[in-house]
Amino acid sequence: MTRTKKPPVPHDPAWASAFVAARQTISSILGDDAIGIHHVGSTAIPDILAKPVIDILIEATSLEALGRAHDAFGRAGFIGKGEKGIEGRRYFMKDNVEGARSHHIHAFAKGSPHIERHLAFRDYLLAYPDIARAYSQVKQEILADWRGIDDYIARKASFVGETERAALNWYRARSITKGAQG
Helix, strand or coil: CCCCCCCCECCCCHHHHHHHHHHHHHHHHHHHHEEEEEEECHHHCCCCCECCCEEEEEEECCHHHHHHCHHHHHHCCCEECCCCCCCCEEEEEEECCCCCEEEEEEEEECCCHHHHHHHHHHHHHHHCHHHHHHHHHHHHHHHHCCCCHHHHHHHHHHHHHHHHHHHHHHHHHHHHHHHHHC
8 A cells, every 4th residue: 555645734633532542552562661651842842743654752661672562563563674774772663553664663672862962852852932933834844845744854853853962951950950949
């Protein structure tokens, strides 16, 4: 089946519920091997455009634990795709009943720098709604001249890269401040 790569759409409040349902499934699969299960990506940010796919970040005790759970993820509809271009990641995809992509799971072992990167970007956009709106505006401009998903990813890469660097600096400084207060 050929899947259409959908353009971004306005925020849907139902995305939060879809994440909660997926988190429950993932938690039942991984049990104590799940250190954290987080809603990340644009569907986690209110009021911005997003591809209608729930991005989930899993922090697991180990890659071995994720490997042991591979078949259980498959039975739950999450198809494993290995690292899919990011060393140390275990990537899973799920489609809805209509055959459209509905979920992406980005799973990493505890200590992976990719965990911090995803959480920093999400938290930064939540903390700075003006930057989140600017990100949505970039997406809106791309949508006005839609050339497909690969072009969309390429055209927003500069904004994402710059914002991610600022987010990481902010996130780390915030963590140091919290540690000093603790």
